[in-house]
Amino acid sequence: MRMLEKDIENLLVRYPGEFLPKYSFTVKGQQVKLDSYYADIIFEDSKGDLAIAEVKRGILNREALGQVMEYYGLLREKEPNRKIRLILVANVIPERMKSFLDEKLGIEFQEISISKIMAVASKHGYQFLDSEKPELLQTYKQAIQRMDVEAETAQRRVWIFQANPKRYDVLNALADESLTERVWLVNRYQNQIHAGHIGLIWMSGKEGGIYAVVDITSDPQMLADSEQSGKYWVDSKDRGQLRLRIKIRYRLKFVNNPIFREELKSFPGLEKMSIFRQPQATNFPVSNDEWQIILDILKKKFGFKE
Numbered sequence: 239m240r241m242l243e244k245d246i247e248n249l250l251v252r253y254p255g256e257f258l259p260k261y262s263f264t265v266k267g268q269q270v271k272l273d274s275y276y277a278d279i280i281f282e283d284s285k286g287d288l289a290i291a292e293v294k295r296g297i298l299n300r301e302a303l304g305q306v307m308e309y310y311g312l313l314r315e316k317e318p319n320r321k322i323r324l325i326l327v328a329n330v331i332p333e334r335m336k337s338f339l340d341e342k343l344g345i346e347f348q349e350i351s352i353s354k355i356m357a358v359a360s361k362h363g364y365q366f367l368d369s370e371k372p373e374l375l376q377t378y379k380q381a382i383q384r385m386d387v388e389a390e391t392a393q394r395r396v397w398i399f400q401a402n403p404k405r406y407d408v409l410n411a412l413a414d415e416s417l418t419e420r421v422w423l424v425n426r427y428q429n430q431i432h433a434g435h436i437g438l439i440w441m442s443g444k445e446g447g448i449y450a451v452v453d454i455t456s457d458p459q460m461l462a463d464s465e466q467s468g469k470y471w472v473d474s475k476d477r478g479q480l481r482l483r484i485k486i487r488y489r490l491k492f493v494n495n496p497i498f499r500e501e502l503k504s505f506p507g508l509e510k511m512s513i514f515r516q517p518q519a520t521n522f523p524v525s526n527d528e529w530q531i532i533l534d535i536l537k538k539k540f541g542f543k544e
Contacts, residue, residue: 242367245359246293266288275308277292296409298326298332395435397524398524399439400442400521405472424482433456437451438452452489463477502532
């Protein structure tokens with residue numbers, strides 16, 4: 239199950255007051271054709287002024303800025319006598335980007351968290367475009383059942399691998415269906431992490447928590463990210479670097495329904511997880527008992543256990 243940009247766009251169009259409460263917007267158009275381009279949303283306020291909203295899942299990048307400026311020029315040609323404002327919408331907006339937009343360009347922005355999107359979708363009964371498909375739910379069920387059996391028999395080691403969403407656009411990387419295999423940095427426990435172990439992909443920050451389960455398919459070795467995976471690094475200096483990493487294969491992704499940090503902390507037996515004690519690191523061990531509790535959470539979350 240993955241959250242598409244189209245889902246965020248649809249929710250903004252249907253319920254603008256939920257996400258942009260300081261504006262009195264009505265929707266003038268969605269996917270509005272401007273020359274050879276399509277603007278995500280054009281709003282109109284109570285004064286008759288227009289606003290172009292460009293929507294991005296994950297982290298806001300500089301390409302979005304170029305896009306919305308292009309749309310502004312094209313709409314200005316069509317509406318030369320109307321005030322036009324620009325709004326960039328994303329799940330994560332780096333602080334330096336906020337300052338640049340606000341102070342240098344005067345462009346407005348709105349950071350909309352995954353939890354907020356989930357809450358509004360639940361409130362209004364919105365079904366994500368790529369969710370609740372029978373074949374997808376069956377895949378989830380099979381993956382969780384296999385992990386449950388493995389936890390009881392194989393006692394495979396489990397590790398958390400943390401990603402900073404302001405450094406690596408983990409949400410879009412997880413949503414990229416072509417990325418079934420990739421690599422992950424190892425900064426600690428390099429002599430204990432091995433092929434055959436399980437990894438939990440953790441996103442840090444306000445929306446911190448577990449977003450995916452992976453199989454570790456190699457021992458730590460000097461590796462570089464692939465070009466396809468490396469494009470999600472925010473800073474180009476991080477791309478193509480030869481560093482100590484492990485190879486992983488995604489087993490289960492639940493971007494729309496992560497297990498948030500606060501939810502994990504609320505379960506007896508998880509409140510002392512190593513990631514809560516040293517949250518700035520990259521790699522963290524998960525005990526067998528902790529892993530079993532997390533599996534139980536997954537089973538309940540996806541309705542596979544009474």
